[in-house]
Amino acid sequence: MSPRFLEDISAALAEHGLIPRGGFVFGAGEEAPPGRSGWPASSVLLVGQAGAAPWPHFSRWRERQPADLKDPLDTWSRVVIGQAGQKFGARAVSPSDRPWLPFQQWAMRAEGLKPSPLGILMHPEYGLWHAYRGALLFEIEIPIQEPRxxxxxxxxxxxxxxxxxxxxxxxxxxxFAYEACLAHVRGANGEPCRTGGCLDRNACPAGAEYRYPADVQAFHMASFASPVR
Known part of the structure; x- marks a missing residue:
């Protein structure tokens, strides 16, 4: 393994506006998901974003895709993180994979974060304006620092x-009153939420400099409000 292994991964992800979001080595006797070859993984490195840094990269990619592409952001994340997995010998996984993987538990363990009242993990710098887009599962132990x-x-x-x-x-x-929220966002009075994002999330003062721009929030809200296909 190169001494710059994690730096090389960071550089590859940075080309797409993504960053490593911490990780850990699975403990002895701990049930770990399979890695690239099918054997249990030894380590996991989470991949995500701070603020809306990936948005320009995603937008350029989106312009080249079919207009009716389903779940474009998830698809883009799979492509980009999958390429990193191929390059660095890892299995790339997504929060939307079935069966579900414990991404929130992994994130709390990797970065030492706790959920906010909205359920989103509160980051001391990014506030609520961050996300986990996937993870890389390695069959070797990689040099990951313990979360501070x-x-x-x-x-x-x-x-x-x-x-x-x-x-x-x-x-x-x-x-979270999911049905009430969904009905409001879809309804006649839901325009502020549809175009500017969740009012509760925007009310949090933490990490304000990382707040997603209105068009990014509108994209996520449209995904939330769209009928299940």
Whole structure:
């Protein structure tokens, strides 16, 4: 393994606006998903984004695809992370793979993060404006640093504006009212959410400099509100 192994992976991902999001070595006796050859993986490296950095790269790729392409962002992520897997000898996996892989548990373990009241993991720098697009499963142990201990910003937030901005109170201590949210976004009064993104998410002051632009938020909201195909 090259001494610059992780740096080389970072450089390859950076060409698409993506970044490594931490990882870990599976413990002895821990059930790990299969790697590239079918044997259990030894290590996992998560891949994701900070802010909307991948958007220009994705947009250029999207212009060359059929207009009716299903799940374009997921497809693009699979292509890009799959190429990295081929190059570095790993199996690329996606959060939408079936059977489901425990991406949120992996993310919390890899970066030491905790969920916000909205369910999105709160990052000390990026706030709620980040995402995990996939992961690379290696059958070797790769040199991953242990996650540093980070403060959970939500613990120090007294006002909880993220719980007070939704017109239909979709988020509450009882959980996410999916049907109410969906009906509102699709309805006559849902235009602010459709064009500018979730009001609760935008109300959080953390990581404001990484907030997705309105067109990116509108894309994600349209994906959320579109009928299941």
């Amino acid at each position: 201990k980070v403060s959970h910003l939500c613990d120090a937030c007294v006002g909880k504006p993220c719980m007070k901005s939704c017109p239909v109170d979709a988020y509450s201590p009882g959980g």
